[in-house]
Amino acid sequence: MKVTVVGAGAVGASCAEYIAIKDFASEVVILDIKEGFAEGKAMDLMQTASLNSFDTKITGSTSDYTKTAGSDVCVITSGIPRKPGMTREELIGINAGIVKMVSASLIEHSPNTIIIVVSNPMDTMTYLVHKTTGLPKNRIIGMGGALDSARFKYRLAEALGAPISDVDGMVIGGHSDKGMVPLIGKAVRNSVSVSEFLSAERMDQVVQDTKVGGATLTGLLGTSAWYAPGAAVSAMVQAIACDTKKIFPCSAFLDGEFGLSDLAIGVPCVLGANGIEQIVEISLTDAEKAKLAESAEGVKKTNGLLEL
Helix, strand or coil, X not given: CEEEEECCCHHHHHHHHHHHHHCCCCXXXXXXCCCCHHHHHHHXXXXXXXXXXXXXXXXXXXXXXXXXXXXXXXXXXXXXXXXXXXXXXXXXXXXXXXXXXXXXXXXXXXXXXXXXXXXXXXXXXXXXXXXXXXXXXXXEEECHHHHHHHHHHHHHHHHHXXXXXXXXXXXXECCCCCCXXXXXXXXXXXXXXXXXXXXXXXXXXXXXXXXXXXXXXXXXXXXXXXXXXXXXXXXXXXXXXXXXXXXXXXXXXXXXXHHCEEEEEEEEEEEECCEEEEECCCCCCHHHHHHHHHHHHHHHHHHCCCCC
């Protein structure tokens, strides 16, 4: 299993580190446009191999896509990160050009690859890859829902005073502060609805804290977060590499599912060796359907800013 990560910044480096530590990939290639940056990150990570007991080979390259040839999975993290006060949508002008160029270069050398998009605005960048590459829709996946759901579970465990291993929950919809749809009505603590433990007011607070999870961290850090995004990507890559058939909420291109078409948005997906192997059309309440439809309209509005 060969994995390429484009972008050697904080998210890309964290992603490469987590993949290597899990030791399911034979090789991870890190690519960046900054001279020597990816090579330095790769060398630094390789010097942890004996300490962290992994055998994954990590190599770095400055803009040489021939080094990515034969990649089974390619992760696109490149683009400018958010700064305090910025929305993910404000990044579209710069990041669209970057993602379009990067995806074309990756596919030139790895025509059978599966692409995971991390760059923001993530749903729109995923849609862009669908519209410009010609890859089958099962082989293009946006990361957002996996990260948003991890943040949701963190907030649920915090509110419940429970270990996070006891908690499960899912976020669907767009990867934006306004577009996320945390499914609080389906969230559980060891199969028991969280409504058995939390008041309606506390559950609403969990939902709101989840939706601004990225903005909260951007305000604290001065830039986008990287540990949780890197971990979310590595979990998705592992599901593909090991053909686990695990369900992740992730941005998938819809063609009638959930009553939506011609957009990529966060929905539950079974991930395996073929990428998205199934979109799981879970039942939603009328309120959840309305929120997902509203989120879809927001995503489509952002998609309309693209120059395809």
